[in-house]
Amino acid sequence: MEMEIASSSEPLDLDTIRSRISELEEIYRTCNDDDGFPEMPSSDSDELLQDCALQLESKVQQILADCSDVSFLGIEDLDAYLEHLKEELNTAEAENARITSEIEGLSRTNLEDSNRLESDIEMLKCSLDLISSQDSVKGIEGECFSYGEDQSELINSYGDQKLELVKRCVWFQIFKLDDQIEKSKTILKSMQDFDLTFKRLDTIEQIEAVFSGLKVIEFDGSCIRLSLVTFIPKLEDASCLQNLDDIGETSEVNHEFQIEVVTGSMEPKNVEMFPNDVYIGDITDAAKSFRQLHSEWPSLEMRSSLEWFVNKVQDRIVECTLRRLVVKHANHSRYSLEYWDRDETIVAHLVGGIDAVIKVPQGWPISPCPLGLISFRNPAHHSKDISLTFLCKIEEMANSLDVHVRQNLCNFVDAVEKALVEQTRLELQADKI
Known part of the structure; x- marks a missing residue:
């Protein structure tokens, strides 16, 4: 707001001062409306939306590019990759917290300035009321004491001095408030910029939350x-x-x-x-x-x-x-499979009532690790028919199969079943001899 100081010889226009005070009150109401901030222009909203969309597209492309080879990474590389992503997330969260703290500080400063401005405006209005009352008193004194020229001049001289002092105080308050208003406008602009940045960071944080789940x-x-x-x-x-x-x-x-x-x-x-x-x-x-x-x-x-x-x-x-999922789709008409996550084992219920217990290695099935046969379980009525030596021999044969066979669940269970049948046939032939 541009103002010029009137010389002491010029009369003070009270209507102009009241108009200026009304402008100050209007600015004060604008800065303290219910929304807290002036409504963001449509162009700024479109620009913010476009920036967020571009950042989202860039983030998605980066994640897709980074994740293209994730399936080929080992366990240690996957941990390192996840650690890198967490570091980026922590950095964004720290920046978000810093900006939030700055916005809170600016909000407190703006509230203090706003309260001070309200108080000063009220004081300025009181000063104007005082000036108006002084003018009324001067008029009454002029009418009541017009008979004495010397006495009238003395009263007018005293009243002019007092009025001039009030004028100077009013102008001082006006310029002081004008300076505070300019500072408040600057702070308000900074808060709007911070609010825009905060919304952008909040959008990015929501996007990252979607990807992290x-x-x-x-x-x-x-x-x-x-x-x-x-x-x-x-x-x-x-x-x-x-x-x-x-x-x-x-x-x-x-x-x-x-x-x-x-x-x-x-x-x-x-x-x-x-x-x-x-x-x-x-x-x-x-x-x-x-x-x-x-x-x-x-x-x-x-x-x-x-x-x-x-x-x-x-x-x-x-x-x-x-x-x-793998166990579900590997079930066969000759046998059924169950996965026990507590022990990390797969139990294959084979023909003849024998259960083969298969140990699942760390990382399988994402990593091509070989499965291993660790034991057999057979019901009580089969315990006398199948010897421990026989089962140990089958276990040794199964675990000596080629790695590519042991990586595939169906192939491995088929191989175990085949070894069990062949070894049983050999045992029967040996008994006949």
Whole structure:
């Protein structure tokens, strides 16, 4: 607002001053409307939407490019890749927290300036009322004491001096308020810029939350409710089955977690999983051990046990889901298969009532690791017919098969069944002789 100081010899226009004060009140109301910020122009909204869309497209292309070779990475490389993604997420969250703190500081400053402006405007209005009353008094004094020229001049001289003093005070307050208004406008513009940046970062954070699949539903200080969406990769290049056309019916699985944390920290204490269809007891115990180790060695640097827990649970869900899909599609008319996630074993119910227990290696079926036969289980009425030596011989034969045979579940179970039949035939022939 541009203003010029009137010379002391010129009369002060009270209507002009009132008009200026009305302008100040209008600016004050504009800066303190219900929305908190002036409505963002349509062009700025379009620009923000376009920027967010471009950033989303760039982020998706980057993730697709980075994930194109993920299936070929080993376990250590996958952990390093996930660690890199978490570092990027932590950096974005730290920047988001910094900007939020700055916005809160600016909001407090703006509120203080706004309250001060309101007080100054009220004081200015009171000063104008005083000027108006002085003018009225001068008129009355002129009418009442017009008979004495010397006395009238004395009264007018005193009134002019007092009025001039009030004028100078009013002009000083006007310029002071004008300066504060300019500062408030600058702060308001900065807050609008910060708000725009904050909205952009919030949009990016929401996009990253979509890709990570993790969402906090509720947090009351001692208990966290999490929603976890786990994306299941396709086994297009895996060698675990003969036919992979039917694998891919499950693209994602959803779970909720009720996690009780240690007071004053984010370390898990007790965990409940819904639905409870994947065994995570060992992961929960390991997370508690991490917490105890950290309490004994506070200087030891390590990732948050809650972060580690969520990552390991998500890995377990992926492995368990894929293994169940593979087992489901490997069932044969001659035998049936079951996967036990607690022991990480597959039980093959073969013809003749014999159960072959197959150990599933770490990373299978995503990684081409060979399966292994660890034992046989046979019902009580078959225990006398099948000797331990016979079963050990079958186990040794199965585990000496070629690696590519043991990588494929169907081929491996067929080979075990074939070895069992052939060895049984040889035993019968030996008994006849």
